[in-house]
Amino acid sequence: MKSKIALAFDKCRKAKRAALITYTVAGDNNKNNSLKILNIISKHADILELGFPHNTPIADGGQIQESSHRALKNGIKLKDVFQIVKKFKKNNPAKPIILMGYYNLIYQEGENKFLKSCNISGVDGLIIVDLPYPENKKFAEKCKKKSINFIQLLSPTTSKKRMKKIIKDSHDMIYYISMLSTTGGKLKVSPKKILQNYNFIKRINPKKNLVIGFGITDKTISSLKSANGLVVGSMLCKTITNSLKMGQNPVIKLGKVVYNLKRKLI
Amino acid sequence: MSFKIKKRTQLIDQHDKNFMYGGKFGGNFIPETLKKPIDDLTKLFTKLRNDKLFLRERDHYFVNYIGAPTPLIKLENLTDYLAGAQVYAKVVSEANGGAHKIYNATVHCLIAKKAGKKFIVGDTGAGYAGKMLSMAAKKFGLKCKIFMGAKDIKRQRPNVEAIKKNGAEIVPVTTGSQTLVDAVSECMRYWVSNCDTTHMCVGSTVGPNIFIKICAWSTAQISRELMQQLKEEFGKIPKKLKLINCVGGGSSAAGFWNEFMDTNAEFIGVEAGGPKNSKLHAAPLTNGSKIGILHGAAQYVIQDKEGQIGSTESISAGLDYPGISPLHCFLKDTKRARYTSASDEEALEAYRLVSNLENISPSLEPSHAFAEAIKIAPKLKSSDVIVVNSCGDSIKDKDIIKQRLGTYIR
Numbered sequence: 046m047k048s049k050i051a052l053a054f055d056k057c058r059k060a061k062r063a064a065l066i067t068y069t070v071a072g073d074n075n076k077n078n079s080l081k082i083l084n085i086i087s088k089h090a091d092i093l094e095l096g097f098p099h100n101t102p103i104a105d106g107g108q109i110q111e112s113s114h115r116a117l118k119n120g121i122k123l124k125d126v127f128q129i130v131k132k133f134k135k136n137n138p139a140k141p142i143i144l145m146g147y148y149n150l151i152y153q154e155g156e157n158k159f160l161k162s163c164n165i166s167g168v169d170g171l172i173i174v175d176l177p178y179p180e181n182k183k184f185a186e187k188c189k190k191k192s193i194n195f196i197q198l199l200s201p202t203t204s205k206k207r208m209k210k211i212i213k214d215s216h217d218m219i220y221y222i223s224m225l226s227t228t229g230g231k232l233k234v235s236p237k238k239i240l241q242n243y244n245f246i247k248r249i250n251p252k253k254n255l256v257i258g259f260g261i262t263d264k265t266i267s268s269l270k271s272a273n274g275l276v277v278g279s280m281l282c283k284t285i286t287n288s289l290k291m292g293q294n295p296v297i298k299l300g301k302v303v304y305n306l307k308r309k310l311i
Numbered sequence: 312m313s314f315k316i317k318k319r320t321q322l323i324d325q326h327d328k329n330f331m332y333g334g335k336f337g338g339n340f341i342p343e344t345l346k347k348p349i350d351d352l353t354k355l356f357t358k359l360r361n362d363k364l365f366l367r368e369r370d371h372y373f374v375n376y377i378g379a380p381t382p383l384i385k386l387e388n389l390t391d392y393l394a395g396a397q398v399y400a401k402v403v404s405e406a407n408g409g410a411h412k413i414y415n416a417t418v419h420c421l422i423a424k425k426a427g428k429k430f431i432v433g434d435t436g437a438g439y440a441g442k443m444l445s446m447a448a449k450k451f452g453l454k455c456k457i458f459m460g461a462k463d464i465k466r467q468r469p470n471v472e473a474i475k476k477n478g479a480e481i482v483p484v485t486t487g488s489q490t491l492v493d494a495v496s497e498c499m500r501y502w503v504s505n506c507d508t509t510h511m512c513v514g515s516t517v518g519p520n521i522f523i524k525i526c527a528w529s530t531a532q533i534s535r536e537l538m539q540q541l542k543e544e545f546g547k548i549p550k551k552l553k554l555i556n557c558v559g560g561g562s563s564a565a566g567f568w569n570e571f572m573d574t575n576a577e578f579i580g581v582e583a584g585g586p587k588n589s590k591l592h593a594a595p596l597t598n599g600s601k602i603g604i605l606h607g608a609a610q611y612v613i614q615d616k617e618g619q620i621g622s623t624e625s626i627s628a629g630l631d632y633p634g635i636s637p638l639h640c641f642l643k644d645t646k647r648a649r650y651t652s653a654s655d656e657e658a659l660e661a662y663r664l665v666s667n668l669e670n671i672s673p674s675l676e677p678s679h680a681f682a683e684a685i686k687i688a689p690k691l692k693s694s695d696v697i698v699v700n701s702c703g704d705s706i707k708d709k710d711i712i713k714q715r716l717g718t719y720i721r
């Protein structure tokens with residue numbers, strides 16, 4: 046049976062457009078709103094990444110740190126993250142959700158217990174920022190057995206030899222990090238160069254769904270739309286931050302921003 | 312599962328093929344982007360540590376720049392006062408810059424040069440790691456950036472001034488607790504974005520495996536000197552020898568003990584117990600913290616049930632860190648070393664006593680180690696020899712000491 050993530054890409058391929066993948070932090074700016082945000086943006090986004098926040102992130106820029114901080118300050122716990130997913134999935138069973146975070150939270154919970162909660166709540170995939178290949182091999186296999194996609198990351202520093210191995214062990218989706226940066230950095234590499242790298246990776250295995258993330262905003266998204274998928278994260282976190290500052294409703298604001306992003310892909 | 316220490320194997324090389332010590336400490340829990348820079352650095356370091364020319368270069372700078380060897384002195388007055396064991400100090404604070412952090416900083420700059428990097432970045436808590444890196448960077452012609460928590464910038468002014476004077480840029484870190492833990496995170500994040508042009512120095516034996524290795528390999532100079540100095544003083548290594556060292560990240564202790572791994576010397580590590588009446592501390596080994604992942608390595612770390620890194624508190628900025636080197640986790644689990652803690656108050660009292668009685672004046676970090684020496688020496692005999700690593704000078708803590716004790720003596 047095909048995974049929901051694979052199906053989402055199939056659907057986009059048919060429509061001849063890139064998949065829009067959003068990233069928001071679970072519990073930002075609070076539990077209720079983060080569920081409402083998922084509900085409203087899922088009308089436009091094809092795949093939803095949901096961060097489970099950690100207070101010592103070594104690869105996140107300021108925007109996502111701020112969102113994580115807000116969520117943690119509001120008392121978000123792992124069980125709340127799964128609750129949010131479960132509630133979302135009840136009304137949107139086909140929409141894939143990918144949890145993203147740092148390994149220590151899984152380590153403390155225990156891999157098996159964590160994956161069980163993923164299954165129960167309906168999580169479709171995982172991105173673990175600090176569990177690279179080959180350290181992630183065992184865990185990635187465990188995920189596969191539980192029908193959860195483990196999403197491998199590639200970066201501009203990844204050698205071709207290493208890419209081949211990683212791609213061989215990958216599941217339905219691979220994430221290419223556009224540039225040397227934490228999340229939320231300004232796009233410091235030209236879209237042309239990014240797409241060159243992207244095409245290079247695609248040629249290793251054209252069948253794999255390859256998405257690009259880091260530095261993508263409403264300003265840059267159009268220039269990369271030949272990719273299988275594009276991830277927008279920090280821009281959404283920043284939108285929440287700004288709307289809170291200005292006393293606006295972050296849910297409505299985010300709905301509009303994601304709608305606009307989607308329009309640029311059609 | 313219990314793990315054995317391999318004989319005739321350097322402490323830093325006791326890991327398995329996954330870079331784990333004792334099968335569960337250390338490793339490389341890092342973002343994909345850092346895989347290659349860390350691989351490259353690992354290869355370069357492996358080559359350099361076996362390269363006679365490089366070793367000669369290192370030794371040249373250790374002697375002519377750092378001022379090796381630092382003195383080993385008997386603390387006659389303290390020994391008389393405590394009326395038990397003989398108490399010695401290895402006065403590492405006599406090294407250029409005033410602390411052991413100079414060894415790691417110097418070696419990192421040498422490596423950065425070999426790697427063809429023009430920029431170097433580092434974290435700092437007490438400010439020593441930053442001061443030394445800025446010093447060495449200046450000497451070797453590297454442009455330097457230091458990440459330091461905003462709270463530490465306030466409480467470690469003398470070192471902040473020194474960093475600036477050396478021409479380095481200080482980046483204040485205002486996230487989280489605004490101390491060392493956040494400085495290390497921010498420095499790593501910076502490296503993720505700039506690893507193509509920039510070399511990173513981690514200020515202690517923490518972080519991804521290669522940084523642990525480079526750091527402990529550098530500070531090992533302390534125990535090489537001590538080994539020789541003890542033989543000169545006693546004719547051989549004393550039978551009942553205790554080597555006491557404070558541990559923050561653990562670089563000073565790892566270097567102080569390294570050459571004595573295969574001897575009978577007893578290792579005692581002293582963590583920061585925090586204020587006497589506070590629940591907060593910076594002593595994950597003493598207080599039984601669970602294993603977790605911090606800054607790319609598995610280690611005992613202060614954290615909550617979910618794995619969020621916990622708050623710490625210590626009067627000593629250099630020890631104020633929720634984690635601890637995987638090397639020390641390994642030494643603890645194999646029972647090769649014993650770990651305990653001293654409170655803020657005990658450290659202050661130890662500072663006062665040693666500074667009053669002797670010609671040295673330890674900073675608040677080694678004062679934690681002296682506190683333990685003061686506790687145990689009276690119960691021992693004169694055939695027992697205690698050596699404390701006095702790895703920092705109190706001058707940097709002048710403000711804090713004045714505020715807490717009313718006066719500052721040195």
Ligand SMILES: Cc1ncc(COP(=O)(O)O)c(C=O)c1O
Binds near residue numbers: 436703
């Ligand atoms: C004087 C001094 N001693 C000890 C430490 C603790 O670090 P480590 O445990 O790595 O030696 C520091 C850290 O800044 C320091 O400045």
